[in-house]
Amino acid sequence: MFGVSGSDASIFAELEPSLSVNEQNLADRVRYILRSNIFGDAELERLRREAVPSSKGNATMLETRSMPLENRPRLPRIPFSKRNRAVVRALNPMLVTYLGASRELCETDSILFGAALAVCSIIGAKLPMAERATQQSSAIPAWRKRIEDRTTKARALIGRLTSVRSDNNRPRVVRTIRMAFARTNISLSEPDIKQKLTERIDDLKQKIAAWGKRIRRFSERSRWFNQNRLFQSDQKRLYKSLERPEVCGASPGPDQADTIAFWRGLWSLGWELPQTRANTAPSRVYPPYIKH
DNA sequence: CTATTTGCGTTCGCCAGCGG
DNA sequence: CCGCTGGCGAACGCAAATAG
Numbered sequence: 001m002f003g004v005s006g007s008d009a010s011i012f013a014e015l016e017p018s019l020s021v022n023e024q025n026l027a028d029r030v031r032y033i034l035r036s037n038i039f040g041d042a043e044l045e046r047l048r049r050e051a052v053p054s055s056k057g058n059a060t061m062l063e064t065r066s067m068p069l070e071n072r073p074r075l076p077r078i079p080f081s082k083r084n085r086a087v088v089r090a091l092n093p094m095l096v097t098y099l100g101a102s103r104e105l106c107e108t109d110s111i112l113f114g115a116a117l118a119v120c121s122i123i124g125a126k127l128p129m130a131e132r133a134t135q136q137s138s139a140i141p142a143w144r145k146r147i148e149d150r151t152t153k154a155r156a157l158i159g160r161l162t163s164v165r166s167d168n169n170r171p172r173v174v175r176t177i178r179m180a181f182a183r184t185n186i187s188l189s190e191p192d193i194k195q196k197l198t199e200r201i202d203d204l205k206q207k208i209a210a211w212g213k214r215i216r217r218f219s220e221r222s223r224w225f226n227q228n229r230l231f232q233s234d235q236k237r238l239y240k241s242l243e244r245p246e247v248c249g250a251s252p253g254p255d256q257a258d259t260i261a262f263w264r265g266l267w268s269l270g271w272e273l274p275q276t277r278a279n280t281a282p283s284r285v286y287p288p289y290i291k292h
Numbered sequence: 293c294t295a296t297t298t299g300c301g302t303t304c305g306c307c308a309g310c311g312g
Numbered sequence: 313c314c315g316c317t318g319g320c321g322a323a324c325g326c327a328a329a330t331a332g
Contacts, residue, residue: 027316028305 076125
């Protein structure tokens with residue numbers, strides 16, 4: 001989909017002679033960007049369209065315009081340097097082609113934005129994390145998927161390691177390991193193997209627990225964040241959502257109705273929340289102590 | 293308390309191998 | 313031949329843990 005050819009690399013080299021870029025580098029970058037989902041699907045689609053000016057320009061342009069602005073990544077502040085200035089200057093002439101064909105303000109805006117993004121990616125400026133998080137607030141973040149995958153694998157491994165279905169009354173895995181060592185000089189007594197297996201299993205279990213904890217902390221935190229956001233924008237909707245019995249598996253707890261009544265009462269009196277961590281939106285969606 | 297070490301995740305480049 | 317991919321490891325960043 002984002003194929004990389006030799007000519008791509010030579011264009012790059014022309015644009016930024018200080019960087020040694022070959023097809024391999026570019027292919028790696030593309031792969032990395034796609035794999036780690038650095039741009040969302042919508043963004044990728046938009047970049048695709050801008051990179052390949054299609055003959056059916058009208059239809060695609062309409063689509064671009066219909067894309068909600070909030071789906072765009074926020075552009076980072078780019079530090080001034082000779083190199084960065086050179087990159088911008090190199091891209092300027094290209095704009096002429098695109099802007100000349102632009103018939104609408106939205107289109108012009110979109111083209112400029114694409115160019116800014118291109119500058120960012122060329123100079124390696126990172127797009128802020130917070131934006132990506134809001135963009136995919138409904139989707140499961142990539143890091144969480146990774147953790148869940150790992151958990152599944154680890155559980156499967158534990159299952160295999162603890163499997164006692166065997167012949168000779170001996171766990172199959174232990175037997176396999178014994179056979180493997182039988183061919184070598186290394187002698188490993190059975191208690192050793194058992195010890196190692198036990199350690200390994202304990203290790204895996206601890207890891208699973210830690211991963212689970214991490215996911216729970218993140219879920220809790222993002223639930224806070226969403227509620228806080230709703231609280232600030234639309235309290236009615238917040239109360240409604242709290243009344244709903246199940247929201248994303250977060251069970252409301254036994255005294256939920258009391259809590260809601262309590263909040264309503266306070267609010268109807270014109271009471272204002274003190275600014276605490278619990279009722280202010282965090283500066284970043286991912287709290288700094290949660291890795292992702 | 294500050295300084296450093298450690299652990300973990302991310303980013304990135306290189307390589308070998310695969311398939312059109 | 314060419315582009316793409318999986319695997320691997322080095323370098324780096326960040327924050328928690330630990331030492332002094």
